[in-house]
Amino acid sequence: MSRTLARPLASLRSLRCARTSLPLGIRKASNAPPDAAALKKLPDIDASKLEITKTTSPKEPRPANELIFGRNFTDHMLSIEWTASDGWLPPRITPYQNLSLDPATCVLHYAFEAFEGMKAYKDSTGALRLFRPDKNMARLNRSAARIALPAFDGAQFIELIKRFVALDARFIPAQRGYSLYLRPNIIGTQRTLGVGPPGSALLYLIASPVGPYYPSGFKAVSLEATTESVRAWPGGVGDKKLGANYAPGIVPQMEAARRGFAQNLWLFKEGEEEYVTEVGTMNLFAVFKDKATGQKELITAPLDGTILDGVTRDSILALARERLVPEGWKVTERRFTMNEVNQAATDGTLEEVFGAGTAAVVSPVRNISWRGKLVDCGLKGDSEAGELAQRVKGWIEGIQYGDEEHPWSVKI
Amino acid sequence: MSRTLARPLASLRSLRCARTSLPLGIRKASNAPPDAAALKKLPDIDASKLEITKTTSPKEPRPANELIFGRNFTDHMLSIEWTASDGWLPPRITPYQNLSLDPATCVLHYAFEAFEGMKAYKDSTGALRLFRPDKNMARLNRSAARIALPAFDGAQFIELIKRFVALDARFIPAQRGYSLYLRPNIIGTQRTLGVGPPGSALLYLIASPVGPYYPSGFKAVSLEATTESVRAWPGGVGDKKLGANYAPGIVPQMEAARRGFAQNLWLFKEGEEEYVTEVGTMNLFAVFKDKATGQKELITAPLDGTILDGVTRDSILALARERLVPEGWKVTERRFTMNEVNQAATDGTLEEVFGAGTAAVVSPVRNISWRGKLVDCGLKGDSEAGELAQRVKGWIEGIQYGDEEHPWSVKI
Numbered sequence: 001m002s003r004t005l006a007r008p009l010a011s012l013r014s015l016r017c018a019r020t021s022l023p024l025g026i027r028k029a030s031n032a033p034p035d036a037a038a039l040k041k042l043p044d045i046d047a048s049k050l051e052i053t054k055t056t057s058p059k060e061p062r063p064a065n066e067l068i069f070g071r072n073f074t075d076h077m078l079s080i081e082w083t084a085s086d087g088w089l090p091p092r093i094t095p096y097q098n099l100s101l102d103p104a105t106c107v108l109h110y111a112f113e114a115f116e117g118m119k120a121y122k123d124s125t126g127a128l129r130l131f132r133p134d135k136n137m138a139r140l141n142r143s144a145a146r147i148a149l150p151a152f153d154g155a156q157f158i159e160l161i162k163r164f165v166a167l168d169a170r171f172i173p174a175q176r177g178y179s180l181y182l183r184p185n186i187i188g189t190q191r192t193l194g195v196g197p198p199g200s201a202l203l204y205l206i207a208s209p210v211g212p213y214y215p216s217g218f219k220a221v222s223l224e225a226t227t228e229s230v231r232a233w234p235g236g237v238g239d240k241k242l243g244a245n246y247a248p249g250i251v252p253q254m255e256a257a258r259r260g261f262a263q264n265l266w267l268f269k270e271g272e273e274e275y276v277t278e279v280g281t282m283n284l285f286a287v288f289k290d291k292a293t294g295q296k297e298l299i300t301a302p303l304d305g306t307i308l309d310g311v312t313r314d315s316i317l318a319l320a321r322e323r324l325v326p327e328g329w330k331v332t333e334r335r336f337t338m339n340e341v342n343q344a345a346t347d348g349t350l351e352e353v354f355g356a357g358t359a360a361v362v363s364p365v366r367n368i369s370w371r372g373k374l375v376d377c378g379l380k381g382d383s384e385a386g387e388l389a390q391r392v393k394g395w396i397e398g399i400q401y402g403d404e405e406h407p408w409s410v411k412i
Numbered sequence: 413m414s415r416t417l418a419r420p421l422a423s424l425r426s427l428r429c430a431r432t433s434l435p436l437g438i439r440k441a442s443n444a445p446p447d448a449a450a451l452k453k454l455p456d457i458d459a460s461k462l463e464i465t466k467t468t469s470p471k472e473p474r475p476a477n478e479l480i481f482g483r484n485f486t487d488h489m490l491s492i493e494w495t496a497s498d499g500w501l502p503p504r505i506t507p508y509q510n511l512s513l514d515p516a517t518c519v520l521h522y523a524f525e526a527f528e529g530m531k532a533y534k535d536s537t538g539a540l541r542l543f544r545p546d547k548n549m550a551r552l553n554r555s556a557a558r559i560a561l562p563a564f565d566g567a568q569f570i571e572l573i574k575r576f577v578a579l580d581a582r583f584i585p586a587q588r589g590y591s592l593y594l595r596p597n598i599i600g601t602q603r604t605l606g607v608g609p610p611g612s613a614l615l616y617l618i619a620s621p622v623g624p625y626y627p628s629g630f631k632a633v634s635l636e637a638t639t640e641s642v643r644a645w646p647g648g649v650g651d652k653k654l655g656a657n658y659a660p661g662i663v664p665q666m667e668a669a670r671r672g673f674a675q676n677l678w679l680f681k682e683g684e685e686e687y688v689t690e691v692g693t694m695n696l697f698a699v700f701k702d703k704a705t706g707q708k709e710l711i712t713a714p715l716d717g718t719i720l721d722g723v724t725r726d727s728i729l730a731l732a733r734e735r736l737v738p739e740g741w742k743v744t745e746r747r748f749t750m751n752e753v754n755q756a757a758t759d760g761t762l763e764e765v766f767g768a769g770t771a772a773v774v775s776p777v778r779n780i781s782w783r784g785k786l787v788d789c790g791l792k793g794d795s796e797a798g799e800l801a802q803r804v805k806g807w808i809e810g811i812q813y814g815d816e817e818h819p820w821s822v823k824i
Contacts, residue, residue, distance in 0.1 A: 070605025111655035193482025235642030243523035244656035247559040
C-alpha cells in the first residue's frame with residue numbers, strides 16, 4: 001500500500017511523534033512479487049544521493065569501561081531500500097530508530113537476512129580507519145545472492161559507511177583496543193507469506209562502540225567438540241553470513257557452556273572421521289610441528305563450502321604466507337581431523353590452537369573436550385596464548401590501528 | 413529501556429496516531445541476557461487473561477475469487493510477549509498492525525524465528541473448525557526449543573486461536589475449498605547483537621483468507637530434482653519449522669522455475685545414492701506396485717531428522733494404515749532413492765507420486781527431471797491426478813470441513 005507514497009515516512013513521523021521510539025518508514029515494501037520490469041537496468045546504490053537527518057537528541061557516549069558488545073548504539077543509522085521495480089532508492093542517514101514492519105514481512109518468517117561484522121578504528125593521530133571493507137562487501141553480496149536478496153555496489157556502500165563513521169566518530173574511544181563495531185544487515189521486506197524471492201529489501205547499518213576483547217591480556221579458553229549437531233554441510237549455506245546459520249548454533253553452545261566450556265567446536269563427520277571446521281562463530285587455526293624435521297605448519301580448514309570465509313582468517317593466511325614461510329613455516333588450507341589434533345597433542349607436536357574472528361582477532365584455546373578426552377592444545381604451563389597467536393594479533397592490530405601503513409587499512 | 417513500561421504501547425499509540433500504520437509496542441523487549449531468575453517457575457500462556465482491542469476501521473473482505481495466499485489479512489492479530497524474567501505476559505488481540513522493532517533485534521540478524529501453517533474451515537452448517545491444532549502446537553514448541561526460544565502451553569494457545577478465529581470469522585468465505593490460513597510465528601526480540609539465547613520473544617498470529625489450491629480441479633506438476641543444493645543434513649534443523657530452512661530454498665526453486673518446473677525436489681546424497689526427501693515445501697509420497705504380487709505400497713521418507721514432520725503427512729499415513737491396509741496395501745516409511753523411482757517408472761510399477769502439505773492437501777506430480785532424464789510418475793494419459801491422491805484429498809477435506817465427524821476436526 002505504501003508503494004504510492006513518494007516521500008519517506010520517517011521524517012514526517014519524527015516531527016509528529018518526537019521522543020517516542022519511532023518507526024523508520026519502509027517506503028517501498030512490496031506485497032507484489034518481482035516481475036519482468038525488474039529486467040531493465042535499475043539504479044544501484046548511489047552515495048552521492050545520501051540524505052542526512054541528524055538526531056535532535058544526541059546520546060551521551062557510555063564510559064569506555066562500560067561498553068558491552070552490541071548492546072549500545074550510536075546516534076544514527078544508515079539505510080537503503082530496494083525494490084524489484086525501482087532498484088536501490090536514495091540512501092539515508094537518520095536518527096537510530098525502530099523499524100516498522102508488517103507482521104507478515106518475510107524476514108520474520110523465512111529468514112531473508114544476511115549480515116556483516118566489521119570495525120572502524122581510531123589511530124594514534126585520531127584518524128578513522130576501516131579494515132578491508134571490500135572483503136565484507138563482497139561477502140555480503142555473496143550471502144545476499146544465495147537467499148535471493150539484491151546485489152549492490154560495495155564501493156558505494158563503503159563511501160556511505162565512511163560518511164556514517166565520520167558522523168558518529170565521537171562514540172569511538174581514543175584508547176588502543178577500542179573500536180566501533182559496524183553491523184551492515186540486509187533483510188527481505190516483502191509483506192506476503194508466499195515462499196518466494198522478496199520483491200523488496202532494506203540494507204541498513206547500525207554501530208556499537210566496543211572495548212578490547214581481552215581487556216587484561218589473553219585468556220585461553222576450553223572448547224567442547226559438538227558431536228550431535230552439525231553446523232553446515234556440502235550443498236548447504238555454511239559459507240554464507242546468513243542469519244540462518246546462527247540461531248541453530250545457540251543450543252549446542254548453551255550445552256557446552258552448561259558443562260563449563262567457553263565455546264563449542266563444530267565438527268563435520270564423514271565416515272569415521274570428524275573434521276575440525278569452526279569454533280563457535282570463529283574460524284580455527286592449529287600449529288603442528290613436524291616430528292622429524294621440526295618444521296612448523298599453520299593449518300586451517302579449507303573454503304569447501306562448510307566454513308565461513310572469514311576476513312580475519314584470510315588476513316592471517318596472507319600474512320603468514322608473507323612472514324612465516326620465509327622463516328621456514330608451512331601454511332596450509334586443508335581438511336584436518338580431531339584424530340590428528342589428538343594424535344599431535346599426544347605426540348607433543350601440537351604447538352597451539354586459536355580461533356580467529358573480527359571480535360577478538362585471535363582467541364587462544366587451552367584444550368578441547370572430545371569424546372571423553374580433554375585434548376591439550378600445547379600452551380606451556382599457565383601461559384594464556386601461544387607464540388603465534390600473540391604475533392598474529394600484533395600484526396593485524398598494527399595494521400588496523402595504522403601503526404603499520406598497509407593497503408588493508410582504509411583511511412576515512 | 414521499555415522494560416520499565418507497565419502499560420502496552422500499542423493501545424496508547426492507536427489513540428494518538430489513528431489511521432497510520434502503527435507500531436505494536438513490544439512491551440518487554442530485553443537487552444539483557446536471561447539470568448538465573450529465569451529458573452523460578454514463570455507464568456505460562458493464560459488464555460483467561462486475553463485482552464481484546466477491536467479495530468475501529470474494519471476492512472471489507474475481498475471477493476472470494478480474488479484471494480491470494482498470504483497477501484491479505486484479517487482485521488486483527490493475536491500476540492503474546494515473553495521475557496526470561498517474567499515469563500508469558502497476558503495475551504492480546506489488537507488491530508492488525510506493524511511491529512516496531514529495534515534494528516538490533518535478534519530476529520533480524522540471527523533468524524530467531526519459528527512458525528506454523530494451519531487453517532480454520534467453515535463447515536456446511538457455518539460452524540468453524542480447526543484441523544489437528546495440537547500437532548501444530550507440539551511442532552512449534554519443538555521448533556522454538558531448537559533455537560532457544562521459550563516453550564508454551566499449546567492448549568492455551570489453541571484457546572486463543574479459537575477466540576481469534578471466531579472474531580474474524582467473517583473473512584472466511586462459506587464456499588467449500590475456502591479457509592482461513594493461520595500463521596503462528598515466534599520471534600526473538602532481544603535488542604542486542606551478542607549471539608546468545610534471546611531474553612525476550614513475541615509469539616503472534618496473523619490470518620489470511622485463502623481459496624482452493626486447485627480452483628478448477630487437480631493440475632499435476634513437473635518437478636526438477638535439485639542435485640547441487642542440499643536442504644537438510646543429519647544433525648541439522650531440517651525437521652523443524654524454522655525460518656532458517658526457507659530462505660536458502662528459494663534460489664534452487666527459482667532455478668527449477670527458470671527451466672520450466674513448478675517445484676524443485678530435494679535429494680539427500682549418501683555415497684552414490686540420492687534419497688528422495690521433500691518437494692519444495694511439501695512432503696512427498698509415492699505409490700509402487702509389486703511386479704510379482706501386484707500389491708500396492710504407499711511410501712514416504714522417514715522422520716530421520718532431515719524432513720519436516722508434516723501434519724498432512726502424518727494424517728495421510730494414519731488414514732492409509734486405517735483404510736488402505738485392509739484393502740491389501742503396504743504403508744511404509746523408509747528411505748527411498750531416485751534410482752528406485754526411476755526403475756519403477758521404467759518397469760511400469762510406479763503408480764503415482766504426490767506432494768502433501770497444508771496448502772494443497774495433496775499435489776500430484778506428472779514427472780521429475782533428474783540427471784538428464786524425465787522420469788514419468790505414472791499418471792495415465794492426460795489425467796491430472798492418480799487414484800490415491802484423489803481419495804486422500806477427499807478423506808482429509810471430508811474431515812476438515814466436517815462432512816465426516818472425526819476427532820481431528822476441532823470445533824470452535
